[in-house]
Amino acid sequence: MPSDAVFYQAAALCLTYPDDDFIARLPLLREAAPQLRKFTDHATVTPPPELAAHYVRVFDSGNRHSLYLSRWQDGGTGRRDRCLVRFEDVYKAYGIEFTGTELPDYLPAVLEFTARTGDTDLLTEHRACLERLRGRLTDVGTPYACVLDAVCATLPAARE
Known part of the structure; x- marks a missing residue:
């Protein structure tokens, strides 16, 4: 396994x-x-x-199959900015500076973060978004x- x-x-x-x-x-x-x-x-x-x-x-x-988790939760509203900052803050707490060309809520980036840290909290917090996708x-x-x-x-x- x-x-x-x-x-x-x-x-x-x-x-x-x-x-x-x-x-x-x-x-x-x-x-x-x-x-x-x-x-x-x-x-x-x-x-x-x-x-x-x-x-x-x-x-x-478009957004129909978006790999950006905050789009599923917050759409295009101002709340999305706060959500993106939350992702960045979690990365920084582990000493990881998000420097990719994608936004920090990009699902492959979140999965890579999870692989590196073992922390599934971001995935778990966005479980409903993952289910909709x-x-x-x-x-x-x-x-x-x-x-x-x-x-x-x-x-x-x-x-x-």
């Missing part, structure tokens, strides 16, 4: 744009995180241009739903 850190890092990679580095890492991802095998098997047999086009169709469709990905029949299924399975149940 792989460690949680390996699983969260693998899930982060699975939710990033499928560039050449991702394609090269697929065999390692497949072996390192069996919980993601349904997705990695799909990615392995799908031609890279088709995989990339599918990623763009799924995740570049998972539901929408399932509704459109994308294999990316399998990644969200596996991530959600590691977290405590969402609070009502």
Whole structure:
């Protein structure tokens, strides 16, 4: 059974744009995180241009399948700024300076943070957001739903 850190890092990679580095890492991802095998098997047999086009169709469709967790919670309101600051504060508490080109609530960044620290609080706090994203990905029949299924399975149940 792989460690949680390996699983969260693998899930982060699975939710990033499928560039050449991702394609090269697929065999390692497949072996390192069996919980993601349904997705990695799909990615392995799908031609890279088709995989990339599918990623763009799924995740570049506005907010419908947003990988930015605060969009699910706070939308475009001023509260979103406070939410982003909260993510940055949590990263800083662990001595991690968020310097990526994405915003700090970008799900692959949160998964990588979780892999590095073992702290699942940000994921748990946004469990309802993850569930809504998972539901929408399932509704459109994308294999990316399998990644969200596996991530959600590691977290405590969402609070009502």
